[in-house]
Amino acid sequence: IELCLADGTPWMRLTGWEDKRFDVPSHLHALILTREDATVSTDWPDGAASYAGSDWLACRAVETTISSDHAFWKRVWARRVLGRTERELFAALRLPDNRQLEWLGGRTAAKEAVQTLLKRHFGLDLRPADIEIGIGDEGQPLVGGPWVSLVGEAPLVSISHTNGLAVALAMLPADGRRAGIDIERVRNRPEGYAEIAFDDAERSLIASAPSDAEWMLRGWCAKEAVGKSLGTGLRDGPRSLAVVGIDRASGRLEIERRGRLENHDMARSMRFIADTALHGDLVSAVTVG
Ligand SMILES: CC(C)(COP(=O)(O)OP(=O)(O)OC[C@H]1O[C@@H](n2cnc3c(N)ncnc32)[C@H](O)[C@@H]1OP(=O)(O)O)[C@@H](O)C(=O)NCCC(=O)NCCS
Known part of the structure; x- marks a missing residue:
């Protein structure tokens, strides 16, 4: 492979390379799509069945196990969904690999649940990286981002994960209610x-x-x-x-x-x-x- 300048002068020559095929884990297919509405998480109506039909609440789930090229896909995943500050938080996590993926999965589910609510109620079209999930004094997830001033108050989220599955619930704030x-x-x-x-x-x-x-x-x-x-x-x-x-x-x-x-x-x-x-x-x- 040769990379050339506009006048045709070789600028870089790559030799001795080997093909490597990265199979995309089926549940992470959205990461390689350029379509804006592709999501990694899926609706998880089971998690909030009692609130079925409540349009102020969204519940999403993500499978977090990656069976091959797991370090590569973890990086791609983090790059696609996390904002700059969150990427620093992620890099500083001292957790085993499976827990790092669950952390990423929980954040992804929470961001995409918030994304759903903001689109539905305010017509806002945000990407997951625009929706920041910070960490409160007691470890609780806190939603933020420059867009909050447009909607008055940030949605509330709650996250849970266990053995390869992460879920999150997001709700619009009302009457001091909170979700868990x-x-x-x-x-x-x-x-x-x-x-x-x-x-x-x-x-x-x-x-x-x-x-x-x-x-x-x-x-x-x-x-x-x-x-x-x-x-x-x-x-x-x-x-x-x-x-x-x-x-x-x-x-x-x-x-x-x-x-x-x-x-x-x-x-x-x-x-x-x-x-x-x-x-x-x-x-x-x-x-x-
Ligand atoms: C924190 C706790 C609620 C987590 O529950 P769990 O069943 O062990 O783990 P789950 O996967 O269901 O939930 C983890 C998520 O709960 C959320 N969480 C943590 N602390 C929270 C709090 N005080 N309030 C609300 N949510 C909290 C986080 O989002 C966390 O996920 P993340 O670390 O990927 O962001 C539970 O371990 C606990 O009560 N521990 C005792 C208190 C404690 O040790 N607090 C740590 C302070 S930093």
Whole structure:
């Protein structure tokens, strides 16, 4: 291969090269398209089934596993969806490779969910890199970008990932409401997990459900989702949020604040509803309130 100047003088000659074929992972095909509306994430109605038809909310999911040429595709992916500051954050992450991809997947799902809402409600046509997801003091994702002044207030997002899947929920801010999402795979949990996560009253409430392990996990995800919606996560321990009601038919759990968490952001409710569901081996919980 020779690169020549306009007058035909050779400027660079490449020799001894070999062909290398980079197969595009099917779920990342959007990364190589020039079409503006190509997205990496897909709609994930399962995650917010109880809010089906709510046009102020969007939920997206991304598969994060890359089976070949994974370092190359990770770079391409980060370049396509992250803004400059986010790329610095990404480069500074001290996480194993699979977690880096989940971080990227969560951000991508969140950006594309926000993109959907902004297009739908304000006719704004933004690219994922225009939608910045910063990190708050407690680790919570915060949406920003120069476009925020055009819409008044940035949409709110919540992110979750587990073993090769990342999901995100975005909602338009209204009435001080916040959203939280959490997903987990049904698998064996460490011994003693139930005793740490739930008090006696919660355990007896959950144990009356037909499948303990699944409902324990629904309870756990519901707590994580509510913790995220409060912006605190479970920093005060899993018992700072308690399962106080279960409706098995709908999967709806009632979660109450306990201990120090009762004094956090007193303007918000003390009780939250979390909608939980089982999709194959995946449990999800979503709360909006
Ligand atoms: C933070 C926490 C809610 C994450 O839940 P998890 O089930 O372990 O992991 P998930 O994949 O479901 O969620 C991770 C996402 O939650 C979000 N998150 C983290 N802290 C959050 C908070 N305080 N509020 C809302 N969302 C938060 C982030 O977006 C994170 O994804 P990212 O790191 O890729 O951006 C949970 O680990 C927790 O409560 N930990 C205890 C408190 C803690 O250690 N905080 C760290 C402060 S920096």
